Amino acid sequence: MTLGKELRVHPIRDGTVIDHINAGQAMNVLKILGITGPSSAVISVAMNVSSQDIEFKDIVKIEDRELKDKEVDKISLISPNATINIIRDFGVAGKHRVKLPEMVESMVRCANPNCISNTNEPVKSKFEVKKDPIRLRCIYCENVITENITEHLL
Amino acid sequence: MTFDRRHILSTKDFTRDEIDYILERAVKLETLAKGGRSDLLAGNILALLFYEPSTRTRMSFETAMLRLGGSVLNLGSKEASSVVKGETLADTIRVISTYSDVIVLRHPSEGSARMAAEFASVPIINGGDGAGHHPTQTLLDLYTIKKESHLDNLDIAIVGDLKYGRTVHSLAYALSLYCANITLVSPHQLKMPDQIKEDLKAMGARVSETENLEEVLDNVDVLYMTRIQKERFPDPTEYNKVVGAYKITGEHLENVREDMIVMHPLPRIYEIDSSVDDSTHARYFEQSFYGVPIRMALLTIVLGVDV
Numbered sequence: 001m002t003l004g005k006e007l008r009v010h011p012i013r014d015g016t017v018i019d020h021i022n023a024g025q026a027m028n029v030l031k032i033l034g035i036t037g038p039s040s041a042v043i044s045v046a047m048n049v050s051s052q053d054i055e056f057k058d059i060v061k062i063e064d065r066e067l068k069d070k071e072v073d074k075i076s077l078i079s080p081n082a083t084i085n086i087i088r089d090f091g092v093a094g095k096h097r098v099k100l101p102e103m104v105e106s107m108v109r110c111a112n113p114n115c116i117s118n119t120n121e122p123v124k125s126k127f128e129v130k131k132d133p134i135r136l137r138c139i140y141c142e143n144v145i146t147e148n149i150t151e152h153l154l
Numbered sequence: 155m156t157f158d159r160r161h162i163l164s165t166k167d168f169t170r171d172e173i174d175y176i177l178e179r180a181v182k183l184e185t186l187a188k189g190g191r192s193d194l195l196a197g198n199i200l201a202l203l204f205y206e207p208s209t210r211t212r213m214s215f216e217t218a219m220l221r222l223g224g225s226v227l228n229l230g231s232k233e234a235s236s237v238v239k240g241e242t243l244a245d246t247i248r249v250i251s252t253y254s255d256v257i258v259l260r261h262p263s264e265g266s267a268r269m270a271a272e273f274a275s276v277p278i279i280n281g282g283d284g285a286g287h288h289p290t291q292t293l294l295d296l297y298t299i300k301k302e303s304h305l306d307n308l309d310i311a312i313v314g315d316l317k318y319g320r321t322v323h324s325l326a327y328a329l330s331l332y333c334a335n336i337t338l339v340s341p342h343q344l345k346m347p348d349q350i351k352e353d354l355k356a357m358g359a360r361v362s363e364t365e366n367l368e369e370v371l372d373n374v375d376v377l378y379m380t381r382i383q384k385e386r387f388p389d390p391t392e393y394n395k396v397v398g399a400y401k402i403t404g405e406h407l408e409n410v411r412e413d414m415i416v417m418h419p420l421p422r423i424y425e426i427d428s429s430v431d432d433s434t435h436a437r438y439f440e441q442s443f444y445g446v447p448i449r450m451a452l453l454t455i456v457l458g459v460d461v
Contacts, residue, residue: 116263122244142265
């Protein structure tokens, strides 16, 4: 076997491959999935891989885990072109691109410390989501988050 | 048109037709606002929930309700209510909804009125939510401009703290619906945020900026002054310099347009010299009064009473 043909990351039997992640966002995707320290999960991460569609991309493979809708929605906020491939018995059982939701609830903390959603009031944070570029507008105080969205994820 | 908006939370929610509808309603009620009493809202109770100080907003709402024959409940000071025991605003709103027919809320947190509307079973009118919105102030400003000047083809200079001032943000948005020519006059530390300026232009306003007040004085129909707050400046000498540059006196008015009007949401501190008070241009006390017909109009609208 020559080195040129060797796969960087081996195929997985069951689990999820998150492809077309914006370059540099793989670690934030892991954070969204709650993988921030020691874990029994088998995870492969590839960063800055050249791609036909986008110049560079990141890829995350997680064995024996399928993602929840809320996790997919969160990934869409930091990487709107990501694709989710569900792998079962080495085959692709399902493939879809993440879809940016029009509204996200209990997913993002408002960046405005004086917003009513950051108090002890019994309200969930709610944001309208705008595309190109992604902007999150708090429905309570109207503050807009445009940068470092990961830092505001709940 | 029919106006079926239940709560008054932000002027950004309104269409131009809705604003015109409110202003027309206020015209009908202005005579009554000056003196007298009707039974239009007899049997209705207005609850005033003010978590922050207020003179004009609170008293003009009270006046408006009394002139219309309704009654007023007042939360009083925070110390005298369950707020001091840690009750949430949501619970307070749910409870007061069962005591009253309409609630006016002033609260220090942005978005508080919108949240209150989710928990209320009666209409909520936003009387100011932190640095957020103050729609009834904006509506009375528009009414003043309509009555004392003109809303179409308006040249207006908005002067002062344009960064933090909730009044000016709401006003600028509303004026954009009338395609106004807006000149923003402020020290560089207190310029209007770029995002808001972009929104205004996208809505149809013509927007320009300057730091020099004297440059624009002679070319506007309305000079809208606002207070510059000392706490915005870490250095007191810098504050003193800025305050001096954004103060108008009688002398400044010598070459202005004959029908130019000077407005201010009040309270004023240094920014308008008392020598302006007796000029033909001063309108800030009339502006304050117009809060009564505007709030009468809003109360009748949200309570579904025809005038």
